[in-house]
Amino acid sequence: MRELVVTRHNPMIDPTLNVWGWEVPVYLFLGGLVAGMMIISGFFITRGRHRQEVCSCTVLPSLSMILLSIGILALFFDLEYKLHAWRMYATFQPASPMSWGSWILILVYPVLLATMMIRPTSWLSRGLPVLNRWSRTLNGSEHRIRMIGFANIAAGIALGLYTGVLLGALGARPLWNSPLLGLLFLVSGLSTAAAFVHLIATDAEERQLLARADNHFLSIELLVLFLFLIGLVTSTQVQIESAKLLLVGDFAPVFWVFVVGLGIIIPLIIQSLAVRHRIPHTPVAPLLVIAGGLVLRFVLVAAGQASHWTRTPGVH
Amino acid sequence: MARYGMVIDTTTCVGCMDCVVACKTENRVPEGYNRDWIAYDTGGTYPTLNMEIRSERCNHCDNPPCVYCCPCGASHIHDRGGVILVHHEKCSGCKACIAACPYDARFIHPEGYADKCTLCIHRVEQGLDPACVAVCPTRCMVFGDLDDPNSAVTRLIQSRRHHTLIPEAGTEPQIHFLT
Known part of the structure; x- marks a missing residue:
């Protein structure tokens, strides 16, 4: 046996780490969702779909901006020294994924603004007629439009990856300490974004396209999740114990039912039938995917904080 | 270049918590x-049990994840002795350093910044x-320069059986426990 009694009882640390509550998972979810939306709209733009009369890529940049701002607000709520939030922008720390992330967020906004300029929404261009002139200039060059599309894809990949790398770089929490976490959050961001765009798309062809894409993203997400867990259970004792939290431990019911079952497998089955026209497209599958993506962030943030070196038998 | 560290003899530590009280008083924790x-x-199988009593704190690691993850440059390696410190005025309270520390040595001070042991660098500089x-009544703790081959800490490490905490985390901790 081994029993460790510690006289310390620091808030947010003891008995288990509890530094990040709802704010961080909400931000990670919205950041991933926006990352996926940027990649999708970037893909549409590079394919010239923005010229079609109906394309969700015209509303995605403004929606992305709103959702990302809500996410950043959640992150702001999480800061313990809110007056010092600007300190992140007084420096660049190359070894800190959080520093990379704060600068990536700064780069995302101009890209979204430029994308909004391609086809400014009518209420915005009525209020600011100068936007129409900028839009005409922008649309004068196909090269510029394609560059904006590629910038969306690049910024989306950076945003989606960093949210996972942020946690993955924290070696003190064995559950997070996997390079696959970045990929998992990116693919999960893509699947939730495809589901979200599927929900708001008015064009039937676009809905079909996104449902098909979402099926691919969900399949890849399942594979990455499987590899992530395999990586943990075939590693050292601390990693094995941390994987048990998800597989058979306290977080297992939520993980298996809401993340894997209702969040990935059930919507995958529903959407596979829908794209083959066996059943009609309904909002059920996309809503499940979005909820599953949110629960995934909550479960991983909570279980990661519960995973620990010293609570593993045999480790000092 | 000095490398400050501590050696703590777990065979003479009685867990009286004088060190805890002294720290709280000195640093107004x-x-x-x-x-x-x-x-x-406590470890082993009854009746063959072994208890190790340790006075623990920040390990002032040579490979400090709390410094690397800090987005504000607040967590830093001090010029003198490689001590890990926090610039309170630079800290945004993002808590990444708390999550990055395998020893759970950090906490958020009620004023909002990340706080931890400083090895009393203000005293050491004097x-x-x-x-x-x-204050240790059993003299189980020794502070000194681990880079100095003649210092008391180096001699103790060279002559006694010792271990550090979670060396497999790769942080290269600089608080050594004699057993």
Whole structure:
């Protein structure tokens, strides 16, 4: 046996780490969702779909901006020294994924603004007629439009990856300490974004396209999740114990039912039938995917904080 | 270049918590928070049990993840002795350093910044021992320069069986426990 009694009882640390509550998972979810939306709209733009009369890529940049701002607000709520939030922008720390992330967020906004300029929404261009002139200039060059599309894809990949790398770089929490976490959050961001765009798309062809894409993203997400867990259970004792939290431990019911079952497998089955026209497209599958993506962030943030070196038998 | 560290003899530590009280008094650590603490680690199979009593704190690691993850440059390696410190005025309270520390040595001070053991660098710069070392009634704690081959800490490490905490985390901790 081994029993460790510690006289310390620091808030947010003891008995288990509890530094990040709802704010961080909400931000990670919205950041991933926006990352996926940027990649999708970037893909549409590079394919010239923005010229079609109906394309969700015209509303995605403004929606992305709103959702990302809500996410950043959640992150702001999480800061313990809110007056010092600007300190992140007084420096660049190359070894800190959080520093990379704060600068990536700064780069995302101009890209979204430029994308909004391609086809400014009518209420915005009525209020600011100068936007129409900028839009005409922008649309004068196909090269510029394609560059904006590629910038969306690049910024989306950076945003989606960093949210996972942020946690993955924290070696003190064995559950997070996997390079696959970045990929998992990116693919999960893509699947939730495809589901979200599927929900708001008015064009039937676009809905079909996104449902098909979402099926691919969900399949890849399942594979990455499987590899992530395999990586943990075939590693050292601390990693094995941390994987048990998800597989058979306290977080297992939520993980298996809401993340894997209702969040990935059930919507995958529903959407596979829908794209083959066996059943009609309904909002059920996309809503499940979005909820599953949110629960995934909550479960991983909570279980990661519960995973620990010293609570593993045999480790000092 | 000096490399400050500590050697703590677990065979003479009685867990009296004088070090904890001294630290809280010296550094005005707020009520309910600790920069150092006592760990009672019992292992084995009854009746052959072994208890190790350790006075623990920030390990002032040579490979400090709390410094690397800090987005504000607040967590840093001090010029003198490689001590890990926090610029309070630079900290945004993002808590990444708390999550990055495998020893759970950090906490958020009620004023909002990340706080932890400083090895009483303000005392060391005056030629004094850290408060915890200075008050220990069993003299189980020794502070000194681990780069100096003639220092008491180096001699103890060379002559006695010792271990550090979670060396497999790769942080290269600089608090050594004699067994």
